[in-house]
Amino acid sequence: MIIDILSAIFLLIGVVLGIVGAIGIHRFPDFYTRLHAAGITDTLSALMILFGLALQAGWGIAAFKLALIFVFLFFTSPTASHALANAAQHSGLKPKLEQK
């Protein structure tokens, strides 16, 4: 029962953070800043959802697999973000910077 509530709380936080990330992608002005908003969905939101699911799964292979998903996400998502940002810069996309 307590575990169910905890897991629901974590899942809820994760979902809300995912939505916040999506809102950020719409509110921020250009490609590079939007990448930062997507970073929230990549890190904290994913962690919260996976943790909530792991609480439901209990100790066992399923929880271990969820932890592995997180580890892989942890190493691959920055690589993907970097590839995107690097490709954007290579093709000459100028970031909107703060007006001095």
Next chain:
Amino acid sequence: MRYFSFVVLLILFWISLSGHFEPLLLGLGAVSIALTAYLSHRMNVIDHESYPLHLSSKFPSYYFYLFGEILKANIDVIKRIISPGETPISPQMIEIPQSQKTDLGAVIYANSITLTPGTVTIKLSKESLTVHALSKEAATDLATGAMSNEITNRVFKE
């Protein structure tokens, strides 16, 4: 030694992913592991860089620190996203010195910067990193080089 631990890791990985102990599946696992080990040997990809066994005891401490940083950065970016009216951002493009001695350190550094929301590594070279930061504060924090120092102290210090 490196190969031994690599194979042990693969065995653990296979068993934990499959969860079955029938002879057929264990046999398939053994074949897959043998093939993987042989191919990685042939491709020569198991070295101190791709498989930093000697540092594995030091990573937890760094990742603990990194997790705290990610949490702080997340909260900061979330605040900027949900603040009403014009989003309070001041995008910056900065170049910071790359002070890691090894390639592995440089990659950990660049990855950590990208992993923390609010900063993304755009270019990485031997001498410097080009970083896009969402706000002036994030850029200033990064320019102090604190994160690079943490990597040096927590991961590469003997």
